[in-house]
Amino acid sequence: MDKYRCTVCGYIYDPAIGDPTASISAGTPFDKLPDNWVCPECGAPKDMFEKV
Amino acid sequence: MRPVEIKKGVYWVGVVDWNIRTFHGNTYSTKRGTTYNSYLIIDEKVTLIDGVPGSFAGEQIGRIREIVPVEKIDYIVVNHIEPDHSGGLPELMKLCPKAKLFGTAKSKEGLARMYYTDWGLQAVKTGDKLNIGKRNLTFIEAPMIHWPDSMFTYCAEEELLLPNDAFGQHYATSERFDDETDQCALMDEAGKYYANILWPLGGMIARKIDEILKMNISIKMIAPSHGIIWRRDPMKIINSYISWTKNETRPKVVVIFETMWGSTDMMARKITEGLTDGGVEVKLFDITRSDRSEVNSQMLDAKCFVFGSSTHDNGMLSTMAGFLEFLNGLKPKGRIGAAFGSYGWAGGAVPALENFFKEAGIEQALPSIAVKYIPDENELKRCYEMGVELAKKITGKA
Numbered sequence: 001m002d003k004y005r006c007t008v009c010g011y012i013y014d015p016a017i018g019d020p021t022a023s024i025s026a027g028t029p030f031d032k033l034p035d036n037w038v039c040p041e042c043g044a045p046k047d048m049f050e051k052v
Numbered sequence: 053m054r055p056v057e058i059k060k061g062v063y064w065v066g067v068v069d070w071n072i073r074t075f076h077g078n079t080y081s082t083k084r085g086t087t088y089n090s091y092l093i094i095d096e097k098v099t100l101i102d103g104v105p106g107s108f109a110g111e112q113i114g115r116i117r118e119i120v121p122v123e124k125i126d127y128i129v130v131n132h133i134e135p136d137h138s139g140g141l142p143e144l145m146k147l148c149p150k151a152k153l154f155g156t157a158k159s160k161e162g163l164a165r166m167y168y169t170d171w172g173l174q175a176v177k178t179g180d181k182l183n184i185g186k187r188n189l190t191f192i193e194a195p196m197i198h199w200p201d202s203m204f205t206y207c208a209e210e211e212l213l214l215p216n217d218a219f220g221q222h223y224a225t226s227e228r229f230d231d232e233t234d235q236c237a238l239m240d241e242a243g244k245y246y247a248n249i250l251w252p253l254g255g256m257i258a259r260k261i262d263e264i265l266k267m268n269i270s271i272k273m274i275a276p277s278h279g280i281i282w283r284r285d286p287m288k289i290i291n292s293y294i295s296w297t298k299n300e301t302r303p304k305v306v307v308i309f310e311t312m313w314g315s316t317d318m319m320a321r322k323i324t325e326g327l328t329d330g331g332v333e334v335k336l337f338d339i340t341r342s343d344r345s346e347v348n349s350q351m352l353d354a355k356c357f358v359f360g361s362s363t364h365d366n367g368m369l370s371t372m373a374g375f376l377e378f379l380n381g382l383k384p385k386g387r388i389g390a391a392f393g394s395y396g397w398a399g400g401a402v403p404a405l406e407n408f409f410k411e412a413g414i415e416q417a418l419p420s421i422a423v424k425y426i427p428d429e430n431e432l433k434r435c436y437e438m439g440v441e442l443a444k445k446i447t448g449k450a
């Protein structure tokens with residue numbers, strides 16, 4: 001599964017880890033994240049992420 | 053008021069909003085009013101940077117007309133699309149429909165959603181330059197400081213940085229420059245602005261300032277979109293921002309509570325006495341009677357937060373809860389805390405406050421104090437001691 005990088009702060013979304021701060025379980029691919037999910041570091045919306 | 057020439061050929065054409073008393077809805081009290089700064093550069097291409105709210109469009113247009121016919125505007129730089137800076141655009145664009153707009157890709161997207169009109173804004177990126185004649189403008193994207201579309205504009209020939217909402221203050225004045233105004237009021241408002249709007253963005257702000265300082269550009273003047281222009285000492289505000297982004301705190305405590313019958317109030321005052329006698333600076337607020345954005349300002353440099361509430365339907369009181377929701381969004385880091393409150397039969401407020409500390413990552417420094425109905429002498433003594441103990445912890449004497 002692809003990792004995605006926040007273009008604002010550099011945070012990497014790794015599907016293998018998910019996002020525990022937002023109760024996103026490990027194994028959730030980036031495109032399955034809810035539309036209102038934001039970068040846990042800087043609050044940037046999903047469309048400010050790019051595939052790495 | 054005539055336009056103010058801030059540099060040869062560069063004019064302030066904004067407006068002063070003396071009587072606005074709340075901003076961003078009711079989230080920010082603007083006791084000293086505010087200004088919406090807009091800047092007009094007269095060069096081969098007449099360029100306008102930043103705007104004003106829709107209700108002030110006429111006043112801004114009038115001010116521009118004192119310098120040039122509005123129809124002569126060639127370029128408009130949209131550093132930020134929030135309505136306090138873009139609201140005047142529809143009226144302005146009617147008068148100069150050929151003017152070319154510049155902003156970030158996010159600004160293009162946002163303006164389309166706000167005004168349902170395509171003004172053909174050209175999207176720019178960090179490092180892109182716009183030649184306007186003798187001068188060049190360089191754009192610096194500043195995404196999420198504080199909206200996705202945010203951008204700074206820099207003019208090398210004038211050594212002038214136009215950072216829009218960054219480095220601003222909600223402060224209405226007849227003066228335009230830092231050396232002309234009351235320094236205490238100025239820094240008080242700059243700090244309040246940082247605490248209430250920029251606090252959670254500290255990491256990004258630190259990186260952005262670093263990026264700009266590494267560009268090795270000369271900055272002799274910072275002209276933000278609200279309040280006073282920094283010309284005597286632009287580094288003063290940059291250095292203040294740098295220290296705020298470090299989340300530096302002082303041995304200072306903010307005690308905030310809400311009460312129904314006064315018991316939690318009694319406890320709050322005893323804790324405050326203990327803190328005072330313990331030799332630390334303390335501020336005490338009944339949140340139902342306090343201005344929340346002023347309270348946030350006081351929290352910016354405080355090492356310790358003490359929260360109290362009595363129990364109402366198994367939880368804390370709702371004004372306190374609302375305040376904590378606001379505070380949580382500001383992501384205060386590196387603080388310690390303590391909780392207290394009165395209850396009647398089963399409690400609930402104090403555990404809810406403890407839960408807030410846990411979720412916000414604030415380390416609870418002492419066990420909470422919960423008392424049934426009215427605190428007795430012993431319990432008030434415990435409150436006093438909580439204050440003394442906290443003071444010791446903060447000053448490192450524990």
Ligand SMILES: Cc1cc2nc3c(=O)[nH]c(=O)nc-3n(C[C@H](O)[C@H](O)[C@H](O)COP(=O)(O)O)c2cc1C
Pocket residue numbers: 043076077249
């Ligand atoms: C200080 C501030 C913070 C904001 N934070 C967010 C945010 O975190 N996420 C978001 O989607 N919108 C955020 N917004 C944008 C507002 O939700 C948006 O402007 C909305 O259209 C306002 O609606 P209203 O006019 O009903 O208040 C924020 C706006 C301001 C002024």
Ligand SMILES: [Fe+2]
Pocket residue numbers: 132134198217
């Ligand atoms: Fe803004």
Ligand SMILES: [Fe+2]
Pocket residue numbers: 134136137217277278
């Ligand atoms: Fe603004």
